[in-house]
Amino acid sequence: MDQLGEPLQELISKQIGRIDINKITNDISIQIDKFFIHTFVVDPFDDFMWQINDLESNKLIEASSKEIKLRESPKK
Secondary structure (H helix, E strand, C coil): CHHHHHHHHCCCCCCEEEEEECCCCCCEEEEECCEEEECCCCCCCCCCCEEEEECCCCEEEEECCCCEEEEECCCC
16 A cells, blocks of 8 residues: 555645546546646446545545445434
């Protein structure tokens, strides 16, 4: 996990420049400063492809290949 965490540390406090969602596949592309993050469908039957969890507002955005939905975050 440290190998993944170290590069991601550079993303902290960077400004999001752009978010694009493919209307057919629901893949998401995010530009954060000079970085670019992109998801893709590995298995179209998976429950979800990506999630964004807003801990402050307790909201969760989930995307599958069929839909994007907003819901309450699960309580921990």
